[in-house]
Amino acid sequence: MAARLSVARAARQLTSSAARRPATAYPVSCQRWQKAPIQSRLFTVSAQWEEKKYTEDHEWVELSADGKTATLGISTYAAKALGDIVFCELPQVGVEFSSGDAIGAVESVKSASDILTPISGEVVEVNSALEEVPGGINKDPEGEGWIAKIAVQAEPEGLMSAEEYKKHTEEA
Amino acid sequence: MAPSRGLLRLRQLSAASCRYGSIASGRRAASSFAQHLTNPSAKLQSYISRSRDPFLNLSIEDYVLRHSPPDSVVLFLYTNRPCVVIGRNQNPWLEVNLGILKVAPEQGSSFSNPELPAIGDVDLVRRRSGGGAVFHDEGNVNWSITCPRADFTRDKHAEMVVRALRRLGIERARVNERHDIVLDQGHERRTSDPSDTHRTAYTGDEGAQPRPLKVSGSAYKLTRGRALHHATTLLASPNLHIIPQYLHAPAKKFIEAKGVESVSSPVGNIGLENDIFQQRLQEEFATMYGARDTPPVVRTVGEAELDIPEIRKGYEELRTKEWLLSQTPQFRLKVDKSDLDGWSHELNVLLDINIHHGVIKSVDYSDFLYGTDREAQIRFALVGKKLQDIGDWHDFFRGREGTEALAECLTRWLPIPDTPGA
Known part of the structure; x- marks a missing residue:
């Protein structure tokens, strides 16, 4: 259980930082690329925070x-x-x-x-x-x-x- | 996580040196207090302070609240030099007669002002717990209990103190509906259950005369799974007759304030010596927590504890004007011309000041002698100022023509109290 949570946490940290970085550096070209991680981030967040x-x-x-x-x-x-x-x-x-x-x-x-x-x-x-x-x-x-x-x-x-x-x- | 063997041995050594009363250097004594307090196996602890400094005693107490083991119960006794202690969310201008805090006793008994009740330097302290304003002196013993929040009730330790008092023959003592301890003053003795700490043989019907006298007032602080209950105990205060004058604020009728207002009660002395009460209370505490036969060693704390950085920090903070004044909830001082009856003709002012956390937010001021230009200047000088930066009102207005009346008004009703720290 704890291991699964920490994996999920690591994944969230990765996705959220990945989502943030390109947003400032390449605001337009990365929009499509960004979409998937944001979705998965919302999913994991809401699983914790629903x-x-x-x-x-x-x-x-x-x-x-x-x-x-x-x-x-x-x-x-x-x-x-x-x-x-x-x-x-x-x-x-x-x-x-x-x-x-x-x-x-x-x-x-x-x-x-x-x-x-x-x-x-x-x-x-x-x-x-x-x-x-x-x-x-x-x-x-x-x-x-x-x-x-x-x-x-x-x-x-x-x-x-x-x-x-x-x-x-x-x-x- | 178990502490290492080395650490354990150190703890035992320092505990031993404490027990046999060896005189350690300040630093060693301080660290031994911190070590013992935080020892996870010390479930029942008892301390007494030799310091009379209210700022230090409150800071040691706060350290106990924050650093004692989560499941421990700690008794701490201390007596302060004369001081007025206000609750965390109170307004000093509404609760305290600030003008007499620093009046020397010889001035107090002078022929020019025989009414002045002053007894010399009286500290003004804002504590971290809630509740109302109280007066402390050497005839008052403060007791405090820190326990797990889950076990906390507002009455249980007041009941413990009532049991201790009754064991000393104070059979009129009981806990009242405000969680304070009072002495019933009824003339008639009725039958009562001696184990009922909320009723005595002299408890009258509600509202019956003579009113019970309050001898102990409580306040509480809850944080991080821990609860602190501390209270005064008036044993033999020589200042009983003048306490009401210290707790009567001249500006009271001019102030509208948010926050917590004191409920004033007639007070009385219990008539016991400090030592006797303290010892009895320490025994009652041990009994209550099942250690009557093996009571916790009573350790002495004091000024040496200022070597503990957190205690030093809390101590410095309590002594600042920032804590005393800026923690004051929003209030408004409003003085009308009719309030100035009997003043000289120069005092033709109307004043309405709003103060948020020690900062003047708005000023409505009219001065019939000097007109609107002057009014605008005064507003400009005051709005945005922190009270703590003003100091003395006469000094603040010095050099501004025609402000004597205003300075006088503010000195009387909004004096800026002195603090030992900046």
């Missing part, structure tokens, strides 16, 4: 339809456990984070909880509505209560599917 993924620290990430950005938020389980969120510290747009970094924090019932990003990349958008209504996270943590969008550089590892995450929270 559903929302979860972290051990109770964040969720979801890839956009074009595969360029990932939306990040905190899970319904976490939002319930934390209680009424009274303040949300959002990251700044344009700042680059590495996976595992705290990109923000929420405060609820005297607790400041770090929001950790499982993906590296630049923050391209934040949910500014949360500055006015931090409780929006409690209302719809995995929808309207999203926290930030990040430009995806590489696929994250070690994330859980919804089912695996459910199991993880039941064990805890």
Whole structure:
């Protein structure tokens, strides 16, 4: 299993870098040549990312339809456990984070909880509505209560599917 | 991944030197703390700080949160010199009487201003955890527990402290609905279950008088699978009568702020000596985690720990104006003419300033004496400025004619507090 995943990862890295290089150097002539790798890249990406993924620290990430950005938020389980969120510290747009970094924090019932990003990349958008209504996270943590969008550089590892995450929270 | 034999032996050696109290050099002591803290087999750990520096104690605590083994539970006790500690997402101008933090005690008792409650230098600290503003001094013991996030509840360690207090005869202590510890003040004794840490024989009905006195306030920080619960414990503060004055901000009625506002409660002293409480709590901690007969060695930490780069970094960060001021959530200071009743006629100003994370975003200012040109100049001078770069308002406006009223206004309601770091 692990071996297969790493092969797939290597293949993805190859195809994505191959796709990027000619795009700048030979924008026109390589278009046809480019097509196949892009398709295979989308296929492997969507196989990994067709559903929302979860972290051990109770964040969720979801890839956009074009595969360029990932939306990040905190899970319904976490939002319930934390209680009424009274303040949300959002990251700044344009700042680059590495996976595992705290990109923000929420405060609820005297607790400041770090929001950790499982993906590296630049923050391209934040949910500014949360500055006015931090409780929006409690209302719809995995929808309207999203926290930030990040430009995806590489696929994250070690994330859980919804089912695996459910199991993880039941064990805890 | 098992640590190498050599490393293991080193750990045992440093643990031994600690236990027998040999005086190691600062560097060795520091590294022995880091080594013991991160030892994966040290599931139950207990520390006490000999430092009274709030910036250092909070930084050691943050290091414990980030570096202790994922499945360990760590008790850390410390007492700070007089300071006001605000929560991560609080506004100092809304929570603290900034004007009296640096007033010398002799000034405080002078005839010219007998009301001034000052007790000398009081540090202002923004902690990394949530919650509200609290006053610390030598009669207050702070306890903190770092544990796995999966085991964390907001009450379980407050309950542990209540058990410790009751063992010391403080039978009115209980955990309240805000996860704080209070002493019930009821006159009538009813029957109660002594093992119920949320109710005492003196617990009245909700809203009943006299109100319970708060003796311990909690705050929490959650990160990377770990949870920190820290709290104050007012044992014998000599400053109880003036705490409310430190936590009363003159600008409060002029400020609209995002972020977290404190809930103020009447406070009381428990009336125990620090040493006795600390020792009892260490025992209760060991009992709670099944180590009553083999309690963890209590290790002492202090200034030597500044040799650990992460602790030094956290310490320097907490001491900066950037952390104290720029972490302040968006707020607005709005002063109307009617608020200036009783001021001299020169103070004919209207002021409305918006500040985002310590940067002045907009200024609405009218000055009836000097007119719109002056107003535009003032706006231009202020918008985009970081509060931390301003320092003293009178100095900032020096040389600009007719700004005395504004400088006075801002000094009173938006003073820029001093920090030990730049």
